[in-house]
Amino acid sequence: MSASAASAATRVVVVMGVAGTGKSTVGELLADALDVPYAEADAFHSPANIAKMSAGTPLDDTDRRPWLDAIGAWAHSREGLGGVVSCSALKRAYRDRLRAAAPGLFFLHLTGDRALIAERMAAREGHFMPTALQDSQFATLEPLQVDEDGAAVSVAGEPAAVVDHALAALGAPARRTPVPRTAPVPTLTTP
Template sequence: MRTPHVVVVMGVAGTGKTTIGPLLAARLGVPYAEGDDFHPEANIAKMSAGIPLQDTDRWPWLDAIGHWAAGRAGLGGVVSSSALKRSYRDRLRAVAPGIVFVHLTGDRRLIEDRMSHRRGHFMPTALLDSQFATLQPLEPDEAGVAVEVSGSPEEIADRAVRALDALPDTLQ
């Protein structure tokens, strides 16, 4: 990327946001923030119990991520957030207008397999269906790119950098 933007690494659970985010941040030379760290305890308790979040649960979380991103304006940064709906991304952009999204995408079976092998995460594979049902991919007027998650984390991060570099200046 030509200028330091804040990049939101988005996608359903299990796409690798927490793995790819720090790798992408390192390649861009900016700090990384883990989006899950912005969740209130009540949200984590719900998800741990297998209860999908409602929009009212998400607003304070999205606002906190947006404020972090706004604080990094002109400096750059990478933060993870599922950002599954357009309205969630709009909420983030309302607080941090210059953000750019990297939507990690992949085959449901691959993602479920990855989720089933991770340890110590609060998001159960049982919520994957609700994540896919909620997902609204990036629309053409949204600044961002879709990046497929097959391959190694390093390959995915490199793919993301190339995709971001290919964005027209008007979308960066």
């Protein structure tokens, strides 16, 4: 493993973006490429948060605090060891809260236009985040700022291409074994 690949593999990456960008799919593929553990932010939600979102009600900042703290604790436990976690991290304040727990985080912001994201959200089945919350996700989104460690990557291409762009942003070499073109369309996301 090269020095840049070793450095990338010891970072904790937060795969962020609005619902429907494919945070889970890209996060899992990126973790595999870096050979580090992956954590799905949905697993950190309380049953009350899931019920609220399932009912079509957006979470407020009070709902998100314990969720962000749990994700931050996981990221802190992986500092220097590496890991990938999906988390919407839509607001700068949310990313600041995560960084307070794990200062070395790298934010990979998955971006896409509303039509593409709406199409992906409509196609997924069995997820608690209804498409009705898409507008609130875009309204809440505060893109990465220049002083935040991270990169924005478009999800317009295949998941494998998105991961290659993410690896380049991290300074890691591209995957040796390409992901099959039949890789699933990004579907599972977090608020």
